[in-house]
Every structure is written in structure tokens, then in C-alpha cells.
Amino acid sequence: MQLIREAEARDIEPMSVLMGHLGYPTTVEEMEHRFKNISMTSTYHTQVAEVSGLVVGMVGMVLGLPYNRNNPYVRNVAFVVDEDFRNQGPDQVYCKQLKSGPGVEMLICSC
Template structure:
């Protein structure tokens, strides 16, 4: 009998178009309608954009989480800000610290890129259950999100 202990290997890395199938599965867990071909096209087109970034969390070689962000600056801002556009951890792997590690990677990226703030919005009621997670990481709720359809 061996005394070896198995420790799963978790890796946070930059996302690529090759991750489209895994990202599509994750997106569907939160009811985002998409297809693998559409996701591959989006990921590939933004892969080397200087103001967009996506990361994945790989557990023993399998993608179990993803986070995407966009940095921008407007004429009323002294420094740019970074917006988290999506964060998804596979439902079988939630509560294990993977989301926290993805958030840490995003914070580091934003700081390296000169952002003064990291923010996100969650508009759907079923996603409000994530609010305590974000608050635990230091996010504060401020204001309201207003939107208007242009189509």
C-alpha cells in the first residue's frame, strides 16, 4: 500500500479559442445561450486584444471555471477601470476557492494594466445569490444598473 496523497493540480491560465467547448458548457450552466462555434469565434477575436482578457481555471487538465474582463477609460476618468463581464465556476466545483483564485488573477491583471477600480454588475435575480461571494472579496454595492435595448 502506498502512502502517497493525491493533490489535484489547479492552474489559472489565459483562455484561448481552443477552450471554446469547455467555456460553452460553463456558459450554459448560467443559461447564457451560445454555441461552440460562436464561442470559438468570440474567444479567438479577443484573444490578443490589449483591453480584453479571459482566464480559465483548469483542475487536472479540465476547465472548471472562467472569468472574462474588459478594461476601459472615458474622458471623465483619470485612470482606466476593469469590468468583470463574466465569472462562472462549474456547479460541481463551487465553494472550493476556484472563483476566489480567478478573481485574484483578474485583480493582478487590472493592477498591472493601471486600472483604479474593478467592478461588475449582476442584473438577473438568479445571479443575486453570488452577491455574498463578491462582498466577501471586498466588493461594495453602489448604485443601480440601468439599460435600454437598442434593437
């Protein structure tokens, strides 16, 4: 079963592993520091993908305000799915869910 949900402090360890999959080796302590700061910033949002209770993906997004339009946009600033789960669902579910966000005029996504 797949679940996309808001990231929580309990996800810090698997998120640090996922950052390594992106090519940015990250310790649990570093991810804890980053996630704490990101979580306190209202324009940032982090989601994780779970498969059978295991965190296998994450996406970090930031809400932006463009100069050339009236509606905000969402920018994908981190997107990763564990190598063992790529092309098996979580990555496609993320992109579909991201592209259907309410009140967002455009999306900058690496999907």
C-alpha cells in the same frame, strides 16, 4: 492543482459549456466565433481556471477608461465556475487575483 491562465482556442468547447452554466446555452461554433472576435480586441482578456487539467471556470474582462479618473479600470463581463467546483477554490482565486491587478485603479467585479 489549480491554474489560472490565459484562454486559448483549445478552451472553446469547455467555455461553451460554462456559458450554459451562466444561463446562456452556447454551441461550440458560437463560442468559436465569439472567442475569435474577442481575442482580436486588445481591450478584452479571457482567463480560464483549470483543476487537474480540466477547465472548470472562466472570466472575461474588458479594460475601460473612465471620465472621472486618470487610471483605467477592469470590468468583469463574464464570470463562471462549473457548478461542481463552486466554493472549492477557483472562484475565490479568481477574485483575489483580479483585485490585485497592477495599474488598475478600480475593478467592477461580481465577486
